[in-house]
Amino acid sequence: MTEEKDATSVPLSQAVREEEGRDPEDPLKSPQSSPDSSARSACCFFLQSWVSKKFMTGCVVLFPVAVTFFVTWWFIQFVDGFFSPLYAQLGIDIFGLGFVTSLLFVFLVGVFVSSWLGATVFWIGEWFIKRMPFVRHLYSASKQISSAISPEKNNTAFKEVAIIRHPRVGEYAFGFITSSVLLQRDDGDEELCSVFVPTNHLYIGDIFLVNSKDIIRPNLSIREGIEIIVSGGMTMPQRITPVSPIDRVARQGDRIPLHRLV
Template structure:
């Protein structure tokens, strides 16, 4: 028989009452509810805040080009420099579209490309701007492409930028496919047989939105794909669509 030590001064926790357990349960439920609603508010306000601050920064940045000139003239109207900058950009576009403007810009470009360090910065900047150019003859991204990458059964969205003919035992047409990250200006370039490229019915703008949004704007009904040849097998448009949708649903 074990007897309790009368000199044992170890503190003992008081018995838990039903009211205390109820309060803890209510507190846990309230904490979970508040956390969930708080996160919902953050999710809703985050894109609004990013859009607001980005727009405000853009307006302030563009307005700063002409606002000092108006300030010297004693004209202090917020937004007037922004409107003037937009009008100036429009006139530059009109001038560059003319024969005289294209000649002037060609001479300026020739001069810049003769400068040792500046020519590399200008070339990289021009390639990025050419990707979103409305002029189809100068657009860097010619067509949207879906390629099998990095493993069999996985696909990547890219852009066809150019094509080249490879001469080995015969003629093989290779397409240069640029597969970007969500930064768009960073990615990899692959040379792929033109017959192995899946060409979805997507515009360049829609493909850029899919990449920048990390796939959240992916069409839920699938892509309208063209038939293509891979080896000796020819897959139809419906088979390609079902194959792509099944792979996408499996990853989810």
């Protein structure tokens, strides 16, 4: 019995402090915390918030850098893998040599295709590809995307970046003008533009015929428009200025670079 009393007994000073801290109207309510404990809690909360904020700032800064380095490293290894096995069989083990060879190969292909003989060979190969089921659709979509950023002036893919009212009044969508058509009506002809509005992928989208007067042509180049679509709008400039008809006629197929107001 003596051991049980010792185990359950509480020092008199501690019992007095607990009785003083209790609320007489609510005996079950826990005693109020001291000013020192409140200061410690506030300090811990501030320190935890500061550490979390700085950690997230570091993640935000390092994430694009890490993604850039990872994609660049993967691309170098991928391109280097085309010719590195050939050099390995020859007993040459130099990192990056296959990558440089691949770039040189692409350059030589561009030089060859620019000639009459290369263009003829390329036309024959393209003729066979366009007669293959399923492959021709994939090739046509890929060629349209590559033609949009082609340095050639006779570009026949994306003409201009366009902003149209879609899907309802008050909402707008980014698209690319691909062609124009003249709609013949009894009350007069109407000039329509074929606007390609991408969906979740750049090579998949919807085609809209919009009156040329209802199209907003922003001060964006084709490359900038593609960047906006691919990035999900994260590269959107803070201010967009419509291009006047005079400036639109002056630039031939988006050849004159236009600055963005940021």
